[in-house]
Amino acid sequence: VIGMCKLAGGSGDIWDQKPQYTGSTRSWMILSYMTSLSGGWATMATNIPDYTRYLKKPRGIWLQALLVPAVCTFIGVLGIISTSASKVLYGTYIWDPLELASHWDGPGGRAAAFFVGLAWVVAQIGVNVSANVVSFANDLTSLCPRYINIRRGAVVATIIGGWVMVPWKIVYSATSLINFMGALSIFLSPIAAILIADFWVIKRQAIDVPALYRPHARYHYVKGCNWRAAAALLISLGPNLPGLVNTVNPAIDIGGAEKIYDFNYLWGFFSAFVVYIVSSYVFPVPETLIPVTIHDDGNIFVGQHVSEKEIFTQEALPEKQV
Numbered sequence: 485v486i487g488m489c490k491l492a493g494g495s496g497d498i499w500d501q502k503p504q505y506t507g508s509t510r511s512w513m514i515l516s517y518m519t520s521l522s523g524g525w526a527t528m529a530t531n532i533p534d535y536t537r538y539l540k541k542p543r544g545i546w547l548q549a550l551l552v553p554a555v556c557t558f559i560g561v562l563g564i565i566s567t568s569a570s571k572v573l574y575g576t577y578i579w580d581p582l583e584l585a586s587h588w589d590g591p592g593g594r595a596a597a598f599f600v601g602l603a604w605v606v607a608q609i610g611v612n613v614s615a616n617v618v619s620f621a622n623d624l625t626s627l628c629p630r631y632i633n634i635r636r637g638a639v640v641a642t643i644i645g646g647w648v649m650v651p652w653k654i655v656y657s658a659t660s661l662i663n664f665m666g667a668l669s670i671f672l673s674p675i676a677a678i679l680i681a682d683f684w685v686i687k688r689q690a691i692d693v694p695a696l697y698r699p700h701a702r703y704h705y706v707k708g709c710n711w712r713a714a715a716a717l718l719i720s721l722g723p724n725l726p727g728l729v730n731t732v733n734p735a736i737d738i739g740g741a742e743k744i745y746d747f748n749y750l751w752g753f754f755s756a757f758v759v760y761i762v763s764s765y766v767f768p769v770p771e772t773l774i775p776v777t778i779h780d781d782g783n784i785f786v787g788q789h790v791s792e793k794e795i796f797t798q799e800a801l802p803e804k805q806v
Contacts, residue, residue: 485562487596488569488584496568515747516666522749523665526672530679531619580655617641663731669749670728674720674756678713681760692778702771712767716760720752 489495505513536545563579570578578584581604585597621637632640645651654664683689695701699708726738727745744751 485566485569488566488573492569492572494569494572495565496570496572498564498568498571512743512746517662519669519747519749520662520665523667523669523672526669526676526749527615527619529676530672531615534619534622535614612645616645620645666745666748667728667731670721670724670745670752673749673752674717677720677753677755677757678716678760681757682713682764685761686764687773690774690777692774694778694780705769712760712763715763716756719759720756723755724748724752 503510539545566584567577567579570576570584574587578587581600585600588594588597617638620641621632621634624632624637624640625634653660655661683691692702695703703710705711723741723744726741727748730736730738730742730745
């Protein structure tokens with residue numbers, strides 16, 4: 485960024501530009517781009533327990549809650565500055581770091597391009613391992629423990645994310661990237677909402693940990709499926725699907741549904757949050773509601789006090805068919 489500004493004689497004219505949109509159009513556009521940005525963090529919003537479980541103390545998350553937004557905002561501003569400077573040097577706004585580096589043709593420029601490319605590779609590996617591969621591997625291990633371990637799950641994630649999903653087409657242009665991030669939000673935001681509602685509101689932070697790993701324990705629900713979570717997910721997805729279709733094929737007119745898609749993360753999160761809580765209270769599953777967390781089987785004794793409360797063991801029967 486410093487080198488770009490030095491060559492361009494400043495940060496460019498991006499700070500002096502006049503707004504091209506006004507009124508409600510501008511407001512909806514801001515909301516749409518905020519939603520796309522939320523989609524970029526939707527993965528971490530759902531997968532962060534894969535890492536926070538290793539914290540020595542729960543308060544460790546507060547430091548990250550302060551630092552992550554600040555660092556990301558700072559990096560975003562640097563990206564805006566370098567993009568603005570690229571207009572002065574090359575006649576067009578270049579937002580892709582790799583495309584920007586391809587313009588550095590001199591001896592010093594080629595060396596700089598090499599180190600920028602190397603840093604980009606390291607960053608992509610780090611981001612994908614931390615944000616995607618580990619969580620995907622954990623999920624596959626939980627679903628198919630007989631066949632999949634962490635290593636095999638990581639290999640499957642690499643193949644799907646690196647080739648099957650053709651990521652080079654996703655980052656082909658700013659528009660395609662924004663569309664992808666927006667589409668990601670409609671699926672991940674309700675999942676995050678359901679997880680939060682279930683743990684903090686319905687279960688009140690009390691979980692039977694051993695039962696989570698037993699197919700016919702208290703969390704079996706209906707044939708292994710909690711239909712309340714499925715209903716909340718589907719209800720939140722419905723209004724956002726027309727907008728997703730429109731991003732794939734803009735020729736399809738979806739009318740006012742486009743506005744809902746502009747804040748798809750907010751809609752997906754809050755609609756799923758409310759639907760799941762309401763359905764869980766109207767159709768409760770008593771055997772899943774316990775007074776305190778059970779960490780292991782050794783904590784369960786008939787008539788004994790556990791964490792200053794009594795927990796009586798009883799056969800956890802699957803939920804009746806609804």
